[in-house]
Amino acid sequence: xxxxxxxxxxxxxxxxxxxxxxxxxxxxxxxxxxxxxxxxxxxxxxxxxxxxxxxxxxxxxxxxxxxxxxxxxxxxxxxxxxxxxxxxxxxxxxxxxxxxxxxxxxxxxxxxxxxxxxxxxxxxxxxxxxxxxxxxxxxxxxxxxxxxxxxxxxxxxxxxxxxxxxxxxxxxxxxxxxxxxxxxxxxxxxxxxxxxxxxxxxxxxxxxxxxxxxxxxxxxxxxxxxxxxxxxxxxxxxxxxxxxxxxxxxxxxxxxxxxxxxxxxx
Ligand code: CIR
Numbered sequence: 001x002x003x004x005x006x007x008x009x010x011x012x013x014x015x016x017x018x019x020x021x022x023x024x025x026x027x028x029x030x031x032x033x034x035x036x037x038x039x040x041x042x043x044x045x046x047x048x049x050x051x052x053x054x055x056x057x058x059x060x061x062x063x064x065x066x067x068x069x070x071x072x073x074x075x076x077x078x079x080x081x082x083x084x085x086x087x088x089x090x091x092x093x094x095x096x097x098x099x100x101x102x103x104x105x106x107x108x109x110x111x112x113x114x115x116x117x118x119x120x121x122x123x124x125x126x127x128x129x130x131x132x133x134x135x136x137x138x139x140x141x142x143x144x145x146x147x148x149x150x151x152x153x154x155x156x157x158x159x160x161x162x163x164x165x166x167x168x169x170x171x172x173x174x175x176x177x178x179x180x181x182x183x184x185x186x187x188x189x190x191x192x193x194x195x196x197x198x199x200x201x202x203x204x205x206x207x208x209x210x211x212x213x214x215x216x217x218x219x220x221x222x223x224x225x226x227x228x229x230x231x232x233x234x235x236x237x238x239x240x241x242x243x244x245x246x247x248x249x250x251x252x253x254x255x256x257x258x259x260x261x262x263x264x265x266x
Contacts, residue, residue: 001158002157007081007129009216010218011054011055011218012264014058015260016044016058016060016073016259016261017063019037019040020037023069023252026253027091028251035251037063043248046245047222047244047246047259051217053242054217056217056218058260066096067097069091069093069094073097073258074258075122075123075124076097076101077098077101077261078126079261081265081266082156083109083110084105085113086101086114087122087123087145087149088119089122090121090140090145091122109265119143119148120144121135121145123261124172125137125140125146125172127172128178132161133150133160133161134161135163136163136173138171138172141165146162166190174255175187175213176212179202179214182200185204185233186201186203205229205230205233211224214230215257215260216239219240221234222243223241223242223243224256
């Protein structure tokens, strides 16, 4: 795959979905109390504003009460400048979310295809870098899905590599993010994984693993509130940052990347 500078962080558009009240029933590994739909919508509003301030045009879709986790739009689809892929998420309760987001993809992209076969891929397991797309196998993304996805990307001119997400990590990107320009932010276990080759890896300081999920959007990095050491490390690397509350998303294992699909259209 040719090196495409900025593929991982230069964006013009995003799609997000307002959290439903049913988010209180969202999936989670450990119960830390139910998120409140109302508080989540306040945090989500700030998130959408931050994306707009970073220069994106944001389509905000209406809440879907039938799908408690549907505000995490990163999981049922994947977007590139060339087109979008409707995915089949790995959790039973989320499998219909791909169909639900299809119209929003069709509105923005001339080419939208479904993940072929009967495998599963969650978008949270896909890390787009400027010269390779990493796909993490996880409890949500199986080998059949990952290989079908990689083969599809190849026909679009992209190179994908399949990696094993470490045990106990929900999604590959739960534990790492790209800051662009060959700089990765990762938890210690991910930093030690060897997935990132020669790239520079900033290790998330101890006790702040949740803050490994940040997003670089054009000239800023969005960082969750409450992780001062990670924030300082990102700033020390020379990035401008915007801090956002993600307290409600966190209660159901969600982070900043999960809340939008970000892409660049000609
Ligand atoms: C889930 O378990 O599917 C949701 N409660 C959280 C999804 C977070 N999405 C992501 O990491 N991409």
